[in-house]
Amino acid sequence: xxxxxxxxxxxxxxxxxxxxxxxxxxxxxxxxxxxxxxxxxxxxxxxxxxxxxxxxxxxxxxxxxxxxxxxx
Numbered sequence: 001x002x003x004x005x006x007x008x009x010x011x012x013x014x015x016x017x018x019x020x021x022x023x024x025x026x027x028x029x030x031x032x033x034x035x036x037x038x039x040x041x042x043x044x045x046x047x048x049x050x051x052x053x054x055x056x057x058x059x060x061x062x063x064x065x066x067x068x069x070x071x072x
Contacts, residue, residue: 002049008042009064010065023059026058029047030045
């Protein structure tokens with residue numbers, strides 16, 4: 001399983017966490033999502049590689065901004 005660490009701007013409440021979680025869970029190959037509001041980050045476990053553009057698009061559509069994506 002590949003793991004991605006994603007820094008996100010714009011989250012301010014548990015509703016934001018829910019929106020980001022749902023957006024990331026909808027990506028193909030995603031097996032696990034953990035969103036930490038206090039750290040403004042998400043950790044995603046996937047069966048294979050997910051293009052950064054796809055991650056950014058999903059989070060943008062949910063109303064937030066990706067600052068960085070790193071393999072964890």
